[in-house]
Amino acid sequence: MKILVVEDETKIGDYLRQGLSEAGFVTDLARTGLDGHHLAMTESYDLIILDVMLPDIDGWRILQSLHDAGKNVPVLFLTARDSVEDRVKGLELGADDYLVKPFAFAELLARVRTLLRRGATPVAETSLKVGDLSLDLVRRQARRGGRCIQLTAKEFSLLEFLMRHRGEVMPRSLIASQVWDMNFDSDTNVIDVAIRRLRAKIEEGFDSKLIHTVRGMGYMLDEPAQE
Amino acid sequence: MNPAVRHPLSLTLRLTLLFAIAAMLAFAVFGWIIERSIKQHFFDEDVAELKAIASSVTKTLSTRGKLDVSTVLRQRFNDILVGHHSAVLYVTREDGSTVFASPGEHDLSAMGHNGMEPVAEGLLHVWQDAGHTYRVLTRRLEMPSPANERYTVSVAVAIDSHLRFLKTFHRTLWLMIASGIVLLGILGWVAVRRGLAPLRSIVAQIHRTSASELNTRLRPEAMPRELSDLAESFNGMLARIEEAFERLSNFSADIAHELRTPVTSLLTQSQVALSQSRGMEEYREILYSNIEEYERMAQMIGDMLLLAKTDNGQYELDRITVDLTSEVEDLFDYYEAWAEERGVSLSLTGEAVTEGDRAMLRRALSNLLSNAIRHCPAGEAVRVVLEQTSREAVIRVKNPGPPIPAEHIPRLFDRFHRVDASRHRSGDGAGLGLAIVKSIVDVHRGRIVASSTDKCTTFEVRLPSRSTSITEREVGRNNMA
Numbered sequence: 062m063k064i065l066v067v068e069d070e071t072k073i074g075d076y077l078r079q080g081l082s083e084a085g086f087v088t089d090l091a092r093t094g095l096d097g098h099h100l101a102m103t104e105s106y107d108l109i110i111l112d113v114m115l116p117d118i119d120g121w122r123i124l125q126s127l128h129d130a131g132k133n134v135p136v137l138f139l140t141a142r143d144s145v146e147d148r149v150k151g152l153e154l155g156a157d158d159y160l161v162k163p164f165a166f167a168e169l170l171a172r173v174r175t176l177l178r179r180g181a182t183p184v185a186e187t188s189l190k191v192g193d194l195s196l197d198l199v200r201r202q203a204r205r206g207g208r209c210i211q212l213t214a215k216e217f218s219l220l221e222f223l224m225r226h227r228g229e230v231m232p233r234s235l236i237a238s239q240v241w242d243m244n245f246d247s248d249t250n251v252i253d254v255a256i257r258r259l260r261a262k263i264e265e266g267f268d269s270k271l272i273h274t275v276r277g278m279g280y281m282l283d284e285p286a287q288e
Numbered sequence: 289m290n291p292a293v294r295h296p297l298s299l300t301l302r303l304t305l306l307f308a309i310a311a312m313l314a315f316a317v318f319g320w321i322i323e324r325s326i327k328q329h330f331f332d333e334d335v336a337e338l339k340a341i342a343s344s345v346t347k348t349l350s351t352r353g354k355l356d357v358s359t360v361l362r363q364r365f366n367d368i369l370v371g372h373h374s375a376v377l378y379v380t381r382e383d384g385s386t387v388f389a390s391p392g393e394h395d396l397s398a399m400g401h402n403g404m405e406p407v408a409e410g411l412l413h414v415w416q417d418a419g420h421t422y423r424v425l426t427r428r429l430e431m432p433s434p435a436n437e438r439y440t441v442s443v444a445v446a447i448d449s450h451l452r453f454l455k456t457f458h459r460t461l462w463l464m465i466a467s468g469i470v471l472l473g474i475l476g477w478v479a480v481r482r483g484l485a486p487l488r489s490i491v492a493q494i495h496r497t498s499a500s501e502l503n504t505r506l507r508p509e510a511m512p513r514e515l516s517d518l519a520e521s522f523n524g525m526l527a528r529i530e531e532a533f534e535r536l537s538n539f540s541a542d543i544a545h546e547l548r549t550p551v552t553s554l555l556t557q558s559q560v561a562l563s564q565s566r567g568m569e570e571y572r573e574i575l576y577s578n579i580e581e582y583e584r585m586a587q588m589i590g591d592m593l594l595l596a597k598t599d600n601g602q603y604e605l606d607r608i609t610v611d612l613t614s615e616v617e618d619l620f621d622y623y624e625a626w627a628e629e630r631g632v633s634l635s636l637t638g639e640a641v642t643e644g645d646r647a648m649l650r651r652a653l654s655n656l657l658s659n660a661i662r663h664c665p666a667g668e669a670v671r672v673v674l675e676q677t678s679r680e681a682v683i684r685v686k687n688p689g690p691p692i693p694a695e696h697i698p699r700l701f702d703r704f705h706r707v708d709a710s711r712h713r714s715g716d717g718a719g720l721g722l723a724i725v726k727s728i729v730d731v732h733r734g735r736i737v738a739s740s741t742d743k744c745t746t747f748e749v750r751l752p753s754r755s756t757s758i759t760e761r762e763v764g765r766n767n768m769a
Binding site for chain 2: 245247254276
């Protein structure tokens with residue numbers, strides 16, 4: 062998977078490249094809009110992360126020109142201003158998602174993975190399975206080690222979300238927005254409490270942990286062997 | 289400024305002009321009446337005199353009888369004229385021959401009686417001759433039989449002196465009127481300037497009011513009634529500006545303070561961490577702890593940006609119909625586990641619908657709800673009561689618990705305001721939660737009120753039901769312009 066990052070802020074650009082590389086992506090970094098535009102037009106990428114506030118040519122124009130050239134690459138844009146106009150403009154110009162600075166790297170990573178997955182043919186799954194935990198999406202039942210686990214509707218959605226992103230760290234803000242549709246930072250530890258309750262249900266009485274706390278980043282659900 | 293817009297005349301000039309025009313009109317009417325009545329008086333006097341003489345002449349001619357002695361007649365006519373200064377008499381027969389013509393300087397015979405068709409009652413006219421002007425009464429006399437004679441009698445008085453007097457009077461009168469108008473104009477100007485002095489003093493006071501002296505106030509009680517209203521409105525405006533200004537400067541100071549604290553702690557922590565070599569785990573701990581601090585700062589920045597945007601009217605509301613009932617239910621879903629862990633139950637009664645930005649309203653409700661849950665003692669319930677009136681959607685969020693001291697209620701929605709100063713950083717954000725609620729309610733043209741009793745703290749939000757999107761947009765445009 063090859064990703065292009067267009068970002069003029071030196072430090073942010075470096076860290077994005079490092080973070081994405083360490084997450085297993087091949088990453089190119091362009092420090093100016095012109096470089097970014099050139100790379101985007103000539104190389105083939107699976108995803109472009111585009112800062113819209115660039116000193117030479119702004120992100121909108123790069124987006125426009127990619128669109129005009131018929132390049133169908135998913136674009137995630139970064140903006141410093143969280144305004145409706147910016148969001149609408151970006152999405153109209155063909156961007157697929159956006160993040161407002163400052164953002165958490167875990168969130169960026171999660172969104173990048175979601176966008177990259179979007180291209181793949183979606184599998185109509187009827188069940189999910191991680192280790193000995195299985196989720197029946199049709200009957201909306203959870204089982205672990207042959208034992209049936211009673212979950213509330215929201216707990217089921219939360220578990221489904223974590224299982225669909227198995228092995229990926231999900232930041233709290235992303236969980237809040239995807240599971241509860243709460244698109245703002247809450248100053249409470251609502252997500253922690255919800256995770257704690259879910260854990261109690263799917264881990265108590267079992268030998269191994271499935272939900273892992275990744276300090277400073279969020280939560281990840283994965284098979285115990287990978288811990 | 290648009291050059292096409294002409295500056296209106298100054299008040300002083302306007303009032304002075306009005307005053308002068310009024311004076312001019314009054315004087316003109318007054319002068320006209322005086323002149324007319326004097327003329328009339330002279331005329332009446334002349335006519336009375338002429339008639340008296342004419343009557344005497346008529347009498348003399350009718351009693352004349354057969355005495356056709358012209359000397360006697362002349363003597364009688366002369367007698368009549370005695371005592372009538374400057375009166376002239378001229379009598380002719382039907383054939384035009386002169387019976388009598390006053391001798392001397394005034395001679396009416398030059399006028400002649402040809403072409404005149406006088407009647408018995410007499411004909412009044414003015415005749416000019418040799419530098420004199422006369423008022424003349426001409427009568428026709430028919431002597432009954434036996435004499436059966438016809439006479440034409442003209443009696444005249446010279447009115448030169450009257451005319452001279454009138455001319456002089458006219459000139460004097462209008463000269464006086466003209467100077468009167470000028471004088472009154474000047475007086476008017478002085479009076480207006482003096483009358484408008486309080487206005488100038490207000491202007492001078494307003495001029496002196498600078499940003500650093502927003503606490504100065506005009507004194508309405510020391511001003512004329514017409515201006516005290518203005519002064520009071522101005523004071524009101526000044527008070528609002530002062531308050532907003534103070535809040536703003538406090539806000540800036542608070543921002544600096546709120547940012548300095550985490551930056552100091554991050555700096556210290558990182559420097560201490562680097563001061564000696566440590567184990568991997570220890571470094572990791574430090575980074576984790578840093579992330580928490582960064583996240584808090586990021587959230588604070590986001591909150592402040594939102595506040596700045598709503599303050600400037602830059603936030604464009606994405607208006608749709610919002611079912612508050614289902615919004616509250618969603619939020620209950622979200623907060624349920626957290627509330628349960630705190631031993632707090634949630635209840636919702638009533639329903640309401642409004643129009644507004646769903647994400648914003650959700651955020652406001654979320655802040656109110658988390659605030660209520662946080663301050664609700666274990667074992668108690670947070671109640672949300674929705675009510676729909678014809679014009680408003682009312683949302684009440686109630687929680688039992690220790691009352692908020694009355695002195696904090698008005699400042700509850702201030703930025704960075706905390707009821708309990710020591711509660712700083714105990715997990716309730718930067719103290720912007722309620723300020724954000726208020727901003728969101730404000731951009732929706734709603735109102736928010738907090739009240740607190742021993743038993744229950746209530747936040748009441750009233751949102752207008754009807755759409756105000758057009759005015760909203762216009763306001764937004766004006767703010768941007």
